[in-house]
Amino acid sequence: MRSVERAAMRVPGVATARASLAAKRLTATYDPAATCEADVIAALDRVGFEAATLEESKEDRGDQRQKYLLRRVAVAGFAAMNIMLISIAVWSGEGGDMDPALAQMFRWLSALIALPTVIYAGEPFFVSAYSALKGRRLNMDVPISLAIILATGMSIYQTMEASEQVYFDAAVTLLFFLLVGRYLDEALRVRARGEAQNLLSLQNGIVTLVAEGGSQTKVPASALRPGDRILVAVGERVGADGVVAHGTGEVDQSLITGETMPVGVTDGAEVYAGTLNLTRSLEIEVTAADDATLLAEISRLMMAAEQGKARYRVLADRAAQIYAPAVHGLGLATFVGWLVFGASWQTALTYAIAVLIITCPCALALAVPVVQIAAASRLFKRGVMVKVPDGLERIAEVDTVVFDKTGTLTLGEPQLLDAGNVPADTLAAAASLASGSRHPFSRALVAAAEERLGSVEVARDVEETPGEGLSVKTARSEERLGSAAWCGVEGAAGQTAEVWYRRGDDEPVCFRFADRLRPDAAETVAALKARGLAVALLSGDREGVVARTAREAGIDVFVGELKPAGKISWLEDCANEGRKVLMVGDGLNDAPALAAAHASMSPATAADISQRAADFIFQGRALSPVVEAIKTGSRARTMAFQNFGVALVYNAICVPLAMAGFVTPLIAAIVMSSSSILVTLNATRLAGGPRP
Incomplete structure (x- = not known):
């Protein structure tokens, strides 16, 4: 990740560069007079990264990547099963009555299956490793590729020498399990990205443009401009944000608000891109189109959840970068050590290969990103957009929840x-x-x-x-x-x-x-209290009005007639007491408090400045997303530590055993791949579950 950012920053005119491996995006700011996107793309290509502008890559290639990996999973799995059957036959015949010539034929048959399988199924790892080495850096695919190539090459040599020690099964089984883990990781990322991108596809259709004279023409929704008028027939989706210029009917705004009940609209009512027209034709005057719509903003917020670097993720990135050179050092030390103790070079190389396989940092590198992606996906399905990656970590630490009144605790x-x-x-x-x-x-x-x-x-x-x-x-x-x-x-x-x-x-x-009050305000406050959180209400409204609202919602601590500076002062007092506050607000006057709080949330109806200051945006009329965000943040933190624990315990136990010669390359492949799959499957538990 840092290699990508450094390469971009070396381009003259680039001011900032931030890479997200999960989103597979680089966000850069640059001086158009000094450079252009093509220069940045060329710089990335020189260090081994293929890149394209976002406009060129709008077509989602997630499905293609999944199919690419799935084909290789199938080939590797088929080959691994057949080679394993052959190996079992050879093992069972050793010391028995199997003809040595027949055993040697089986080994050559294994080689004929393994060699094309390694070349084809190992392509994702070999290409990645080559790109890294081309850019004079290391990544986790370098030791993986080295282990696979050494295991396959040594096995071919041993087969030519008619030796019994061959590890075609280890090389192919390693590939199979690694590909399964990579496929699951890709599927999780595609699901998280796809849920946001699918929203945009709902506004990118053909719409009916109404000219001043009343004539109608079909145009792409992306061609609309503010001030245009469009006709939306029954059953069609609105192609842009706008207001109803003529007509009365009902629309389904569940994509925007999360509410499943139809909403009545008439002249002057606001409608949004992606909204489904249910009853009568509506003529709508466009106020925002294409990338300026609310749907586009929701998609950007969703992708923002994968931008930046959270604290635990930074730790995992650094650990993985340090780990790759250490793996090579351990492999070399194992090889030299066994030679010093009198082992043959074949035996020493076998143990070194096992060390290279078992020390692959896949589980460590996946520990946090897969949890973040799964948590963002879960919240998205529940109407919450994660704006910043470390928001999940901070919301898991809060012990106090503070609500604004108008438009937040109430509907306004x-x-x-x-x-x-x-x-x-x-x-x-x-x-x-x-x-x-x-x-x-x-x-x-x-x-x-x-x-x-x-x-x-x-x-x-x-x-x-x-x-x-x-x-x-x-x-x-x-x-x-x-x-x-x-x-x-x-x-x-x-x-x-x-x-x-x-x-x-x-x-x-x-x-x-x-x-x-919002329909579930009292239930939400009760749920927060049940989790042991303190709840308070801060408002600029009159003290009597605030007291009445607090009483109805079940909030014991409330302060009225507060100016923005007063809210910040209240939050600072909490921080000085060691409390970590989640601020939930929506107004212009809440933006400073949202920025000052340990974590912050705003409803989708909030003022733009409040949304920019908040860590999370929630949709709909209910307050339950506040509880859901806290629960998900806590579960994500727990799962991140669980994944770290799996990776560390695995290495602490398995690496010494591999260096001591107690682990064969086949066992190393199974154990290492299992740890990677385990952390990915652990994260998928967080992403699952229907919308409540």
Whole structure:
């Protein structure tokens, strides 16, 4: 990984370079006046890495790579089974009545099977090792290739000498197990990348463009620009983000919000690329297209989870880099040591090959990356995007969870309280006056009236005074809806937001609103407490409103009327006490606190600056992704340490045994490959499971 970054950084004009082996991407910033992408690609080619610009490689080649590996797994497995059967026949005949000529024929038959198998199935390792050596560096495929070539070459020599000590079975079995592990690793990566890339394919179709004169033409969705109008028929997916210009219907936004219930839309409603139109044709005005859509942003967030270097991953990368030269040293020491103690060069080389095989750092190198990929994949299926790789490690360490109120613990959608206690005629009149306003309280009032009365008559000739309210004059009186002062009411501040309605000289009526908690807010808080986490609520809202919300959610610690600096100060106090805080917020004023916290999350509806500051983005109306992220982070940390433990214990036990001559190349191949497969399978347990 560092070799890739160093090669890119040596190109004049390149300012930064960050490689992700999991994503197989290099992200670089450079001065266009000094260099270009072609120069970076050429520099990578000189050190043995084939590269292409992202635009040239948009076609997902994950399936091709999987098929490439699967073919070699099949060939190696078939060859290993046949060579093993031949070897068993030879072993059982030794010391018995098997004709030596027949045994020698079996060895040549094994060689005829093994040699083309090693050349074909070993290609992924040989190509990688050659590229590394060409770039004057070492990777884990160098000792693997060396061990396979030495085992095969020595076995051919021994066969020519009619010796009984041949290890074709070891070389081919080693290849088989290594390829199985590499195939599983590739499948895990493809699944993690594919889930994000599949989203983009839902917006990259053909759409119906509506011209100013009303004519319709079919164009690729990538050709759309803001301001264009498209017609989306029933059963089609929206090709870009936009607003409904004409039409009423229902859409399936489960890809965006995670909610499976259809959402009603009408003129002015926002819709997103990938949304499925369910009922009636809609004409949509494009606001964002192609790479600027929300789906594209989700895909970028998902890929960002594999960019950068987490702490445990850095440790694994460094260990693997140091390990390769050490492996060669151990192999050479074993060979020389056995020669010094009087062993034949064949015996010494056999033990050295076993050491090279058994000390392959595959398990160590895979220990953390496969867990990170599996964890990101699991969270993605549950509506959570991991933005930074070390976010998984940090969220596993938190002991306190702090929520913002509006838009985070609540939905940011006001709801009319005690609507049933308001006289029906008063509710109808107030809702009629509010029906033409886009104010959140007006919409909530109309929604409550429609729910209770069935329909609302739209008032005409309504005048709106910014900052005050609405008014309409009738033949008999004037009606007003708005602030207390606007309706002639003195003083009215409580624990909820208030809107007043007054008709002429009648007694004014107060409509009280409260922001609705997310549907599972109380359950989420209870689940966090059950895990032993402290939970707090910080908000810039009035103390009384914050207290009421905290009480409904089951939160004991709350602070209201906090400015952004106050939130940061509160978080710093926690840090000084040794506490590690997860901050969950969505507003512009939450961005500094999100950046200051030990770990941070934002809903997908959050302001852009908050999303940039957060480590995780979650979708939908539920808060359960917060608990899921903490659980997954904890499990990922546990599995990373488990994988480290497997790799270290394996080496501590097996390397001395191999150097002492107690392990043959065949046993070394089986044991080493099993450790690599074990850490990969351990990680797949984390990625599995359906969306809850």
